[in-house]
Amino acid sequence: MKRLCASILLCFMASCACAATGYTGDTVDGVKVIRTLDLADLEGGKIHRFYLQGASNGVGQHWLVPVLVAKGSKPGKRLGLQAGVHGDELNGTRLIHRVFETLDPAALSGSVIAVIGANSTGLLANSRYFQLQHDSGGGVDFNRIWPGKADGNAAEQQVHRIFNGIWAGNADAVIDLHTQSTGTAYPLYIYADYRVAGVKALAEMIPADIIKIDPGEPGAAEQAFNDAGMVSITLEIGAAKVYQPELIARALVGIDNVLKNYGMLPGKPGRDAKAQHSFIGNQTQSIRAGGGGFTEVLVALNQDVKAGQLLAVQRNGFGDITARYSAPFDARVASIGTDPLREPGSLLVRLIRINTDAACSDGC
Ligand SMILES: [Zn+2]
Incomplete structure:
Protein backbone atom coordinates (compact mmCIF):
# COMPACT_ATOMS: atom_id res chain seq x y z
CA MET A 1 0.00 0.00 0.00
CA ILE A 280 20.70 55.15 -24.56
CA GLY A 281 17.96 57.59 -23.59
CA ASN A 282 15.18 57.68 -21.01
CA GLN A 283 12.76 60.32 -22.32
CA THR A 284 10.88 60.42 -25.58
CA GLN A 285 8.57 63.08 -26.92
CA SER A 286 6.33 62.61 -29.93
CA ILE A 287 5.70 65.62 -32.17
CA ARG A 288 2.26 65.01 -33.65
CA ALA A 289 0.28 66.76 -36.38
CA GLY A 290 -2.06 69.41 -34.97
CA GLY A 291 -4.11 69.43 -38.16
CA GLY A 292 -4.24 67.39 -41.34
CA GLY A 293 -2.11 68.00 -44.41
CA PHE A 294 0.73 66.99 -46.70
CA THR A 295 3.79 66.71 -44.49
CA GLU A 296 7.46 67.03 -45.23
CA VAL A 297 9.73 65.71 -42.47
CA LEU A 298 13.01 67.62 -42.61
CA VAL A 299 15.14 65.40 -40.35
CA ALA A 300 16.44 61.83 -40.62
CA LEU A 301 16.49 58.91 -38.20
CA ASN A 302 19.39 59.04 -35.69
CA GLN A 303 20.05 62.72 -36.46
CA ASP A 304 20.90 65.04 -33.57
CA VAL A 305 18.69 68.15 -33.49
CA LYS A 306 18.87 71.39 -31.50
CA ALA A 307 16.07 73.07 -29.54
CA GLY A 308 14.06 75.22 -31.94
CA GLN A 309 15.25 73.36 -35.05
CA LEU A 310 12.53 72.97 -37.69
CA LEU A 311 11.52 69.26 -37.85
CA ALA A 312 8.60 69.22 -40.29
CA VAL A 313 6.29 71.45 -42.32
CA GLN A 314 2.74 70.76 -43.36
CA ARG A 315 1.00 72.07 -46.46
CA ASN A 316 -2.56 72.24 -47.74
CA GLY A 317 -3.60 70.93 -51.15
CA PHE A 318 -2.44 74.14 -52.84
CA GLY A 319 1.07 73.99 -51.39
CA ASP A 320 0.66 76.73 -48.78
CA ILE A 321 2.51 75.99 -45.55
CA THR A 322 -0.13 75.55 -42.84
CA ALA A 323 2.04 74.42 -39.91
CA ARG A 324 5.67 74.28 -38.81
CA TYR A 325 6.93 71.93 -36.10
CA SER A 326 10.14 72.53 -34.15
CA ALA A 327 12.20 70.60 -31.60
CA PRO A 328 11.33 71.50 -27.99
CA PHE A 329 14.80 70.50 -26.77
CA ASP A 330 18.16 69.14 -27.92
CA ALA A 331 17.60 65.47 -28.79
CA ARG A 332 18.15 62.63 -31.22
CA VAL A 333 15.55 61.62 -33.84
CA ALA A 334 14.14 58.24 -32.78
CA SER A 335 11.29 57.87 -35.26
CA ILE A 336 9.82 59.73 -38.25
CA GLY A 337 6.61 59.77 -40.25
CA THR A 338 7.29 58.37 -43.73
CA ASP A 339 3.78 58.72 -45.16
CA PRO A 340 3.31 62.37 -46.25
CA LEU A 341 -0.43 62.23 -45.53
CA ARG A 342 -0.72 63.08 -41.86
CA GLU A 343 -4.07 63.66 -40.21
CA PRO A 344 -4.49 65.28 -36.77
CA GLY A 345 -2.66 63.27 -34.12
CA SER A 346 -0.37 61.46 -36.57
CA LEU A 347 3.26 61.05 -35.60
CA LEU A 348 5.64 63.42 -37.38
CA VAL A 349 8.84 62.99 -35.39
CA ARG A 350 9.70 61.24 -32.11
CA LEU A 351 12.65 62.60 -30.20
CA ILE A 352 14.71 60.91 -27.51
CA ARG A 353 17.07 62.43 -24.94
CA ILE A 354 18.71 61.73 -21.60
CA ASN A 355 16.78 63.48 -18.83
CA THR A 356 18.71 63.60 -15.55
CA ASP A 357 15.56 64.36 -13.50
CA ALA A 358 15.04 61.54 -10.96
CA ALA A 359 11.41 61.20 -12.15
CA CYS A 360 12.79 59.99 -15.50
CA SER A 361 15.41 57.56 -14.22
CA ASP A 362 13.30 54.49 -15.15
CA GLY A 363 12.04 56.11 -18.35
CA CYS A 364 9.46 58.77 -19.09
ZN1 LIG B 1 4.60 46.54 -32.94
Missing part, protein backbone atom coordinates in the same frame (compact mmCIF):
# COMPACT_ATOMS: atom_id res chain seq x y z
CA LYS A 2 2.81 2.31 0.98
CA ARG A 3 4.57 1.49 -2.29
CA LEU A 4 1.40 2.11 -4.32
CA CYS A 5 0.92 5.48 -2.64
CA ALA A 6 4.54 6.38 -3.35
CA SER A 7 4.23 5.44 -7.03
CA ILE A 8 0.95 7.37 -7.37
CA LEU A 9 2.62 10.35 -5.73
CA LEU A 10 5.61 10.06 -8.09
CA CYS A 11 3.30 9.94 -11.13
CA PHE A 12 1.41 12.95 -9.84
CA MET A 13 4.63 14.88 -9.24
CA ALA A 14 5.94 13.93 -12.67
CA SER A 15 2.75 15.03 -14.38
CA CYS A 16 2.80 18.32 -12.46
CA ALA A 17 6.45 19.06 -13.10
CA CYS A 18 6.22 18.14 -16.77
CA ALA A 19 3.19 19.20 -18.81
CA ALA A 20 4.22 17.20 -21.89
CA THR A 21 3.71 18.44 -25.43
CA GLY A 22 0.01 18.30 -26.27
CA TYR A 23 -0.64 17.07 -29.81
CA THR A 24 -4.10 17.58 -31.35
CA GLY A 25 -3.57 14.55 -33.60
CA ASP A 26 -3.76 16.74 -36.73
CA THR A 27 -1.00 17.12 -39.30
CA VAL A 28 -1.10 20.01 -41.78
CA ASP A 29 1.28 19.96 -44.76
CA GLY A 30 3.32 17.36 -42.88
CA VAL A 31 3.60 19.53 -39.75
CA LYS A 32 2.16 18.32 -36.44
CA VAL A 33 -0.37 20.59 -34.71
CA ILE A 34 0.11 21.17 -30.98
CA ARG A 35 -1.81 22.86 -28.19
CA THR A 36 1.11 23.01 -25.80
CA LEU A 37 4.87 22.68 -26.14
CA ASP A 38 7.13 21.00 -23.61
CA LEU A 39 10.79 21.28 -24.51
CA ALA A 40 11.64 18.34 -22.25
CA ASP A 41 9.79 16.03 -24.69
CA LEU A 42 11.76 16.93 -27.76
CA GLU A 43 14.78 15.17 -29.17
CA GLY A 44 18.01 17.19 -28.75
CA GLY A 45 20.42 18.19 -31.52
CA LYS A 46 17.53 18.82 -33.88
CA ILE A 47 15.27 21.53 -35.31
CA HIS A 48 11.57 20.83 -34.84
CA ARG A 49 8.62 22.57 -36.49
CA PHE A 50 5.03 22.71 -35.31
CA TYR A 51 1.80 24.56 -35.84
CA LEU A 52 0.33 25.90 -32.63
CA GLN A 53 -3.45 25.62 -32.62
CA GLY A 54 -4.50 29.27 -32.19
CA ALA A 55 -7.97 30.69 -31.52
CA SER A 56 -10.89 29.43 -33.57
CA ASN A 57 -12.58 31.70 -36.10
CA GLY A 58 -16.13 32.34 -37.32
CA VAL A 59 -16.11 29.38 -39.70
CA GLY A 60 -15.10 26.98 -36.97
CA GLN A 61 -11.46 26.55 -37.91
CA HIS A 62 -8.37 27.30 -35.87
CA TRP A 63 -5.64 29.74 -36.83
CA LEU A 64 -2.35 27.86 -37.12
CA VAL A 65 0.75 29.67 -35.85
CA PRO A 66 4.16 28.41 -37.09
CA VAL A 67 6.60 27.50 -34.30
CA LEU A 68 10.27 26.57 -34.76
CA VAL A 69 12.31 24.94 -32.00
CA ALA A 70 16.07 24.34 -32.17
CA LYS A 71 16.79 22.01 -29.29
CA GLY A 72 20.49 21.83 -28.58
CA SER A 73 22.45 18.66 -27.99
CA LYS A 74 23.39 19.94 -24.50
CA PRO A 75 21.34 21.63 -21.77
CA GLY A 76 21.46 25.41 -21.43
CA LYS A 77 19.43 28.59 -21.53
CA ARG A 78 16.21 28.84 -23.49
CA LEU A 79 15.82 31.90 -25.75
CA GLY A 80 12.51 32.88 -27.34
CA LEU A 81 11.96 35.01 -30.45
CA GLN A 82 8.53 36.20 -31.44
CA ALA A 83 7.50 38.07 -34.61
CA GLY A 84 4.27 39.39 -36.01
CA VAL A 85 2.44 40.39 -32.83
CA HIS A 86 1.53 43.41 -34.90
CA GLY A 87 0.52 42.00 -38.28
CA ASP A 88 2.06 44.74 -40.45
CA GLU A 89 5.49 44.48 -38.78
CA LEU A 90 7.47 41.93 -40.76
CA ASN A 91 11.24 42.44 -40.46
CA GLY A 92 11.24 40.07 -37.45
CA THR A 93 9.90 37.18 -39.55
CA ARG A 94 12.97 37.38 -41.80
CA LEU A 95 15.25 37.74 -38.78
CA ILE A 96 13.88 34.48 -37.32
CA HIS A 97 14.25 32.72 -40.66
CA ARG A 98 17.88 33.89 -40.85
CA VAL A 99 18.58 32.74 -37.26
CA PHE A 100 17.29 29.25 -38.08
CA GLU A 101 19.06 29.11 -41.47
CA THR A 102 22.42 29.32 -39.72
CA LEU A 103 21.72 27.67 -36.35
CA ASP A 104 23.37 24.27 -35.82
CA PRO A 105 21.47 22.47 -33.04
CA ALA A 106 24.39 20.02 -32.64
CA ALA A 107 26.57 22.94 -31.52
CA LEU A 108 23.83 24.52 -29.38
CA SER A 109 23.51 24.31 -25.59
CA GLY A 110 19.89 24.98 -24.60
CA SER A 111 17.10 25.85 -27.02
CA VAL A 112 15.86 28.59 -29.32
CA ILE A 113 12.10 28.78 -29.75
CA ALA A 114 10.43 31.04 -32.32
CA VAL A 115 6.83 32.04 -32.96
CA ILE A 116 6.48 33.39 -36.49
CA GLY A 117 3.36 35.47 -37.06
CA ALA A 118 1.56 35.53 -33.72
CA ASN A 119 -1.29 37.75 -34.99
CA SER A 120 -2.71 35.58 -37.78
CA THR A 121 -5.57 37.90 -38.77
CA GLY A 122 -3.49 41.09 -38.52
CA LEU A 123 -0.93 39.64 -40.94
CA LEU A 124 -3.64 38.95 -43.48
CA ALA A 125 -5.19 42.40 -43.00
CA ASN A 126 -1.85 44.32 -43.10
CA SER A 127 -2.73 45.61 -39.66
CA ARG A 128 -1.39 45.84 -36.11
CA TYR A 129 -4.91 44.91 -34.97
CA PHE A 130 -6.29 41.39 -34.55
CA GLN A 131 -9.49 41.42 -36.61
CA LEU A 132 -12.66 40.62 -34.67
CA GLN A 133 -15.86 39.70 -36.46
CA HIS A 134 -18.40 39.96 -33.67
CA ASP A 135 -20.55 43.05 -33.09
CA SER A 136 -19.85 44.46 -36.58
CA GLY A 137 -16.16 43.72 -36.27
CA GLY A 138 -13.31 45.87 -35.09
CA GLY A 139 -9.69 45.49 -34.19
CA VAL A 140 -7.80 44.78 -31.01
CA ASP A 141 -4.24 46.04 -30.52
CA PHE A 142 -2.55 42.65 -30.22
CA ASN A 143 0.25 44.06 -28.05
CA ARG A 144 -1.99 45.40 -25.28
CA ILE A 145 -3.80 42.21 -24.20
CA TRP A 146 -0.99 39.94 -22.95
CA PRO A 147 -1.02 37.38 -21.36
CA GLY A 148 -4.53 36.95 -22.83
CA LYS A 149 -7.62 35.24 -21.46
CA ALA A 150 -8.68 31.59 -21.78
CA ASP A 151 -12.34 32.61 -22.09
CA GLY A 152 -11.86 36.02 -23.75
CA ASN A 153 -12.58 37.19 -27.29
CA ALA A 154 -10.73 35.63 -30.25
CA ALA A 155 -7.72 37.94 -29.87
CA GLU A 156 -7.42 37.27 -26.14
CA GLN A 157 -7.75 33.52 -26.67
CA GLN A 158 -5.06 33.55 -29.37
CA VAL A 159 -2.67 35.37 -27.00
CA HIS A 160 -3.54 33.02 -24.15
CA ARG A 161 -2.78 29.99 -26.31
CA ILE A 162 0.58 31.40 -27.42
CA PHE A 163 1.61 32.59 -23.96
CA ASN A 164 0.59 29.46 -22.07
CA GLY A 165 1.01 26.91 -24.85
CA ILE A 166 4.47 27.97 -26.04
CA TRP A 167 6.23 30.37 -23.69
CA ALA A 168 5.22 29.58 -20.11
CA GLY A 169 7.74 27.13 -18.65
CA ASN A 170 9.81 26.92 -21.84
CA ALA A 171 11.80 30.19 -21.98
CA ASP A 172 14.30 32.07 -19.83
CA ALA A 173 14.31 35.13 -22.09
CA VAL A 174 12.08 36.29 -24.95
CA ILE A 175 12.80 39.01 -27.52
CA ASP A 176 9.57 40.38 -28.99
CA LEU A 177 10.24 41.61 -32.53
CA HIS A 178 8.38 44.63 -33.86
CA THR A 179 8.80 47.55 -36.27
CA GLN A 180 7.32 51.02 -36.20
CA SER A 181 3.69 51.24 -37.42
CA THR A 182 2.70 51.60 -41.08
CA GLY A 183 3.50 55.13 -42.27
CA THR A 184 6.31 55.65 -39.75
CA ALA A 185 9.82 54.27 -39.19
CA TYR A 186 12.27 53.43 -36.44
CA PRO A 187 15.98 52.69 -36.83
CA LEU A 188 17.14 49.56 -34.88
CA TYR A 189 15.49 50.52 -31.59
CA ILE A 190 14.97 48.75 -28.25
CA TYR A 191 12.46 49.23 -25.47
CA ALA A 192 13.97 47.91 -22.24
CA ASP A 193 12.80 48.05 -18.64
CA TYR A 194 16.12 48.46 -16.84
CA ARG A 195 14.48 47.80 -13.44
CA VAL A 196 14.13 44.10 -14.35
CA ALA A 197 17.16 41.90 -13.60
CA GLY A 198 18.88 40.81 -16.80
CA VAL A 199 17.15 43.30 -19.10
CA LYS A 200 19.95 45.90 -19.31
CA ALA A 201 22.50 43.19 -20.11
CA LEU A 202 20.22 41.66 -22.77
CA ALA A 203 19.48 45.01 -24.43
CA GLU A 204 23.12 46.03 -24.57
CA MET A 205 24.18 42.77 -26.26
CA ILE A 206 22.47 44.12 -29.41
CA PRO A 207 24.09 46.78 -31.65
CA ALA A 208 20.96 48.92 -31.82
CA ASP A 209 20.98 52.56 -32.85
CA ILE A 210 18.88 53.55 -29.84
CA ILE A 211 17.87 51.96 -26.54
CA LYS A 212 14.89 53.51 -24.72
CA ILE A 213 14.97 52.88 -20.98
CA ASP A 214 11.28 52.34 -20.47
CA PRO A 215 8.99 51.43 -17.57
CA GLY A 216 6.96 49.08 -19.78
CA GLU A 217 3.46 49.12 -21.21
CA PRO A 218 0.60 47.26 -19.51
CA GLY A 219 -0.65 44.44 -21.74
CA ALA A 220 2.47 44.44 -23.93
CA ALA A 221 4.02 41.03 -24.53
CA GLU A 222 7.36 42.35 -23.21
CA GLN A 223 5.82 43.28 -19.88
CA ALA A 224 3.89 40.01 -19.60
CA PHE A 225 7.13 38.08 -20.16
CA ASN A 226 9.03 40.18 -17.61
CA ASP A 227 6.18 39.81 -15.09
CA ALA A 228 6.30 36.03 -15.55
CA GLY A 229 10.08 35.86 -14.96
CA MET A 230 11.15 35.62 -18.61
CA VAL A 231 13.68 38.41 -19.26
CA SER A 232 12.29 40.42 -22.16
CA ILE A 233 12.90 43.39 -24.44
CA THR A 234 11.02 44.74 -27.46
CA LEU A 235 13.29 44.99 -30.49
CA GLU A 236 11.93 47.39 -33.12
CA ILE A 237 13.46 46.71 -36.53
CA GLY A 238 12.80 49.68 -38.82
CA ALA A 239 9.55 50.11 -40.70
CA ALA A 240 6.38 48.11 -41.38
CA LYS A 241 5.58 46.05 -44.51
CA VAL A 242 9.15 45.83 -45.83
CA TYR A 243 12.27 43.73 -45.35
CA GLN A 244 15.28 45.93 -44.53
CA PRO A 245 18.44 43.81 -45.00
CA GLU A 246 20.88 46.12 -43.15
CA LEU A 247 18.71 46.31 -40.03
CA ILE A 248 17.91 42.59 -40.14
CA ALA A 249 21.63 41.76 -40.48
CA ARG A 250 22.49 43.97 -37.49
CA ALA A 251 19.68 42.40 -35.43
CA LEU A 252 21.11 38.99 -36.39
CA VAL A 253 24.50 40.01 -34.95
CA GLY A 254 22.59 40.91 -31.78
CA ILE A 255 20.88 37.51 -31.54
CA ASP A 256 24.21 35.76 -32.16
CA ASN A 257 25.71 37.88 -29.34
CA VAL A 258 22.88 36.83 -27.01
CA LEU A 259 23.45 33.14 -27.81
CA LYS A 260 27.18 33.51 -27.12
CA ASN A 261 26.78 35.64 -23.98
CA TYR A 262 24.23 33.15 -22.61
CA GLY A 263 26.73 30.32 -23.22
CA MET A 264 24.39 28.71 -25.79
CA LEU A 265 26.93 28.91 -28.62
CA PRO A 266 30.72 28.85 -28.41
CA GLY A 267 32.75 31.83 -29.57
CA LYS A 268 33.27 35.48 -28.89
CA PRO A 269 30.33 37.89 -29.23
CA GLY A 270 30.57 40.50 -31.99
CA ARG A 271 29.59 44.16 -32.17
CA ASP A 272 27.36 45.17 -29.24
CA ALA A 273 25.68 48.37 -28.06
CA LYS A 274 28.94 49.77 -26.71
CA ALA A 275 30.83 49.18 -29.96
CA GLN A 276 27.88 50.58 -31.94
CA HIS A 277 27.77 53.70 -29.68
CA SER A 278 24.04 53.07 -29.21
CA PHE A 279 22.21 56.14 -27.92
